Amino acid sequence: MGFAKSYFTDDPSDPVPLIVKTKRRVRFEEVDMLGIVWHGNYVSFLDDGRVALGDRFPAVSYARMQEERMAAPIVQLHIDYQAPLIFGDIMQIETTLHWTDALRLNFSYRITKEDGRPAIKAYTVQLFTDLQGAVLLIPPVWVTEFREQWKSGKLA
Amino acid sequence: MGFAKSYFTDDPSDPVPLIVKTKRRVRFEEVDMLGIVWHGNYVSFLDDGRVALGDRFPAVSYARMQEERMAAPIVQLHIDYQAPLIFGDIMQIETTLHWTDALRLNFSYRITKEDGRPAIKAYTVQLFTDLQGAVLLIPPVWVTEFREQWKSGKLA
Amino acid sequence: MGFAKSYFTDDPSDPVPLIVKTKRRVRFEEVDMLGIVWHGNYVSFLDDGRVALGDRFPAVSYARMQEERMAAPIVQLHIDYQAPLIFGDIMQIETTLHWTDALRLNFSYRITKEDGRPAIKAYTVQLFTDLQGAVLLIPPVWVTEFREQWKSGKLA
Amino acid sequence: MGFAKSYFTDDPSDPVPLIVKTKRRVRFEEVDMLGIVWHGNYVSFLDDGRVALGDRFPAVSYARMQEERMAAPIVQLHIDYQAPLIFGDIMQIETTLHWTDALRLNFSYRITKEDGRPAIKAYTVQLFTDLQGAVLLIPPVWVTEFREQWKSGKLA
Numbered sequence: 308m309g310f311a312k313s314y315f316t317d318d319p320s321d322p323v324p325l326i327v328k329t330k331r332r333v334r335f336e337e338v339d340m341l342g343i344v345w346h347g348n349y350v351s352f353l354d355d356g357r358v359a360l361g362d363r364f365p366a367v368s369y370a371r372m373q374e375e376r377m378a379a380p381i382v383q384l385h386i387d388y389q390a391p392l393i394f395g396d397i398m399q400i401e402t403t404l405h406w407t408d409a410l411r412l413n414f415s416y417r418i419t420k421e422d423g424r425p426a427i428k429a430y431t432v433q434l435f436t437d438l439q440g441a442v443l444l445i446p447p448v449w450v451t452e453f454r455e456q457w458k459s460g461k462l463a
Numbered sequence: 464m465g466f467a468k469s470y471f472t473d474d475p476s477d478p479v480p481l482i483v484k485t486k487r488r489v490r491f492e493e494v495d496m497l498g499i500v501w502h503g504n505y506v507s508f509l510d511d512g513r514v515a516l517g518d519r520f521p522a523v524s525y526a527r528m529q530e531e532r533m534a535a536p537i538v539q540l541h542i543d544y545q546a547p548l549i550f551g552d553i554m555q556i557e558t559t560l561h562w563t564d565a566l567r568l569n570f571s572y573r574i575t576k577e578d579g580r581p582a583i584k585a586y587t588v589q590l591f592t593d594l595q596g597a598v599l600l601i602p603p604v605w606v607t608e609f610r611e612q613w614k615s616g617k618l619a
Numbered sequence: 620m621g622f623a624k625s626y627f628t629d630d631p632s633d634p635v636p637l638i639v640k641t642k643r644r645v646r647f648e649e650v651d652m653l654g655i656v657w658h659g660n661y662v663s664f665l666d667d668g669r670v671a672l673g674d675r676f677p678a679v680s681y682a683r684m685q686e687e688r689m690a691a692p693i694v695q696l697h698i699d700y701q702a703p704l705i706f707g708d709i710m711q712i713e714t715t716l717h718w719t720d721a722l723r724l725n726f727s728y729r730i731t732k733e734d735g736r737p738a739i740k741a742y743t744v745q746l747f748t749d750l751q752g753a754v755l756l757i758p759p760v761w762v763t764e765f766r767e768q769w770k771s772g773k774l775a
Numbered sequence: 776m777g778f779a780k781s782y783f784t785d786d787p788s789d790p791v792p793l794i795v796k797t798k799r800r801v802r803f804e805e806v807d808m809l810g811i812v813w814h815g816n817y818v819s820f821l822d823d824g825r826v827a828l829g830d831r832f833p834a835v836s837y838a839r840m841q842e843e844r845m846a847a848p849i850v851q852l853h854i855d856y857q858a859p860l861i862f863g864d865i866m867q868i869e870t871t872l873h874w875t876d877a878l879r880l881n882f883s884y885r886i887t888k889e890d891g892r893p894a895i896k897a898y899t900v901q902l903f904t905d906l907q908g909a910v911l912l913i914p915p916v917w918v919t920e921f922r923e924q925w926k927s928g929k930l931a
Contacts, residue, residue: 335822335837336657340650340706341594346537347506347648354503354803369803370863381502384542391536391596394652395838438497440547491666491681492815494808496862501804510647525647526707550808551682653906658849659818666815692859693814698852703908750809752859 314385314415314430321406322457329359333396343391349418349427350384356402356416357431364462366453367404367412375449376438379412383432389425397421406457410435410446470541470571470586477562478613485515489552499547505574505583506540512558512572513587520618522609523560523568531605532594535568539588545581553577562613566591566602626697626727626742633718634769641671645708655703661730661739662696668714668728669743676774678765679716679724687761688750691724695744701737709733718769722747722758782853782883782898789874790925797827801864811859817886817895818852824870824884825899832930834921835872835880843917844906847880851900857893865889874925878903878914 317324331352339345361368372379392398398418405413412433418426435443435450446454456462473480487508495501517524528535548554554574561569568589574582591599591606602610612618629636643664651657673680684691704710710730717725724745730738747755747762758766768774785792799820807813829836840847860866866886873881880901886894903911903918914922924930 334819335826336651336659336819338652339648340652340654341534341536342652343536343596345648346540347503347510350503350506351802351804358803373862378497380497380499380544380547382544384502384540384544386540388536388538388540394841440499490663491670492663492807492813495804496806496808496810498808503804507646507648514647529706550685653846653848655848655908658852659815659822662815662818690809692809692811692856694856696814696852696854696856700848700850700852703848752811 314428315405315407315413317405322460324406325360325364325404325457325462326401327356327360327363328399328401329355330397330399331355333392333394333398335394338394343393344396346386346388349386349388349429352398352400352418353384353386353402353414353416353429353431356400357414359400360402360404360414364404364453366449371449375447377443377447378436378438378440379433380436380440381431381433384429385431386427386429388427390420392418392420392426398426410443410450470584471561471563471569473561478616480562481516481520481560481613481618482557483512483516483519484555484557485511486553486555487511489548489550489554491550494550499549500552502542502544505542505544505585508554508556508574509540509542509558509570509572509585509587512556513570515556516558516560516570520560520609522605522612527605531603533599533603534592534594534596535589536592536596537587537589540585541587542583542585544583546576548574548576548582554582566599566606626740627717627719627725629717634772636718637672637676637716637769637774638713639668639672639675640711640713641667642709642711643667645704645706645710647706650706655705656708658698658700661698661700661741664710664712664730665696665698665714665726665728665741665743668712669726671712672714672716672726676716676765678761678768683761687759689755689759690748690750690752691745692748692752693743693745694723696741697743698739698741700739702732704730704732704738710738722755722762782896783873783875783881785873790928792874793828793832793872793925793930794869795824795828795831796867796869797823798865798867799823801860801862801866803862806862811861812864814854814856817854817856817897820866820868820886821852821854821870821882821884821897821899824868825882827868828870828872828882832872832921834917834924839917843915845911845915846904846906846908847901848904848908849899849901852897853899854895854897856895858888860886860888860894866894878911878918 337344337348401417403415407413414431416429493500493504557573559571563569571586573584649656649660713729715727719725726743728741805812805816869885871883875881882899884897
């Protein structure tokens with residue numbers, strides 16, 4: 308159960324991962340009685356990371372999912388805590404979408420403190436489903452288009 | 464990144480794991496616009512599981528940590544989502560504390576729906592620290608005592 | 620802006636208010652860095668109170684709203700904080716549904732500490748709407764039935 | 776229990792209220808199964824408003840409270856809900872600090888949707904306490920200085 312060096316293996320022949328950085332301040336209500344951010348609140352920070360990536364690449368945004376009447380539920384979540392964030396910290400969230408041939412979204416995350424020290428690293432895996440929760444087995448057109456663009460190097 | 468069969472290997476020669484079950488109803492505010500419990504809220508359910516185990520075995524309760532002026536921050540969290548909980552569900556949280564020779568708390572969890580179907584499985588790893596966050600390297604007396612009792616079979 | 624003695628005036632000729640009490644433990648994640656429950660978390664405690672009252676009087680439960688494809692959104696919320704709850708506290712939530720001739724739900728609440736000292740008092744006002752959020756002007760049959768039962772003294 | 780026109784009466788001879796506006800996007804996890812922001816989450820938005828005002832006027836910021844080893848707990852909270860925020864909404868939070876001769880902080884808030892339509896209006900009242908929760912009866916020097924500056928018109 309040691310810390311993995313890398314959660315996903317990016318094959319050199321794969322399209323390059325998509326990376327977006329965003330900043331966010333720790334909120335008062337996120338800090339527990341020990342003076343550190345409660346561990347469950349980091350799940351929200353990962354969401355902030357995905358939202359920032361969705362702003363940059365709208366094909367993987369919540370808004371697009373809604374439009375297409377689909378969902379991308381998280382099926383796996385993993386967080387390695389390295390150093391606690393405290394009240395007043397302005398964290399940097401670096402979010403990476405990794406290429407995969409499978410019909411899923413593989414995200415990894417690094418959250419760092421202002422001085423660059425790591426706070427957490429994490430990953431999530433999402434599947435695509437319809438609004439009733441049935442997993443999609445065939446990629447929808449817009450996902451295929453997004454992957455084509457990514458492959459062609461037009462996104463980076 | 465497939466689902467692990469078992470997160471921790473319980474050696475047959477180790478003290479038997481400590482297992483506690485508790486029930487909890489899904490709250491209205493925990494359900495998202497897709498009608499399922501938001502994935503981040505499951506972290507609270509794991510906390511409920513640990514609290515139930517701490518009620519049964521006070522040596523690993525929050526109250527005891529406070530008394531001893533220590534903390535047991537989570538350094539690793541992993542959740543595999545199997546089927547979504549929905550509003551009105553009464554979940555069962557089965558929490559297991561696994562024996563380890565290391566100075567840490569290894570918990571695994573299974574949350575099931577009322578009909579017994581699995582909702583999630585998960586694990587967390589905690590270290591012991593003082594209130595300034597410095598990791599303890601030598602087990603405090605009360606932890607040693609708890610482990611002795613566990614070994615002797617008095618807890619099961 | 621002083622503390623009101625009573626939020627709703629119960630006319631002696633009105634049906635008696637419906638009162639339900641429930642208990643709940645403060646959760647670790649609800650406590651802030653000052654060691655007291657964060658003020659926003661009390662809104663969840665009021666929800667617990669309404670759920671307990673809905674368990675006793677199913678006509679005003681979330682489940683019934685869902686069945687009837689209606690909602691009862693909160694249009695007014697007011698909390699007077701008297702003494703902070705802290706970690707480990709087991710609070711008692713006393714929830715009162717007050718009679719009103721209007722098509723709304725008037726709830727008041729008293730949360731007390733284990734020793735009986737008041738923690739907060741509060742009230743909420745809810746309207747009835749359809750699932751698109753349009754306010755109902757004519758009471759649905761089941762609401763009328765509930766009110767008839769209440770008037771006839773069969774609920775108390 | 777109608778909607779108050781104004782929560783606090785600003786006397787024309789008083790120092791002008793301090794007003795700060797900030798924007799914030801609705802988060803996915805804040806939206807409930809009816810597709811609208813859960814009513815309890817607005818308490819966080821009010822906090823965002825106060826933080827924005829504290830950024831502009833550091834004398835009333837959390838950071839300053841921490842430095843001075845004091846707290847300003849909320850003793851009264853009131854929200855009037857006018858129209859629900861939904862996922863994707865970018866709200867504007869207008870926060871006003873009203874002058875008062877008493878040793879308290881009187882805030883009012885207006886949250887509006889992007890098209891200017893009102894979502895909620897609200898107010899909070901805070902007292903000053905030491906870290907043990909004892910209410911301050913005599914204003915600390917830095918609060919007096921802040922009030923002097925405010926009176927002299929140097930803040931507006």
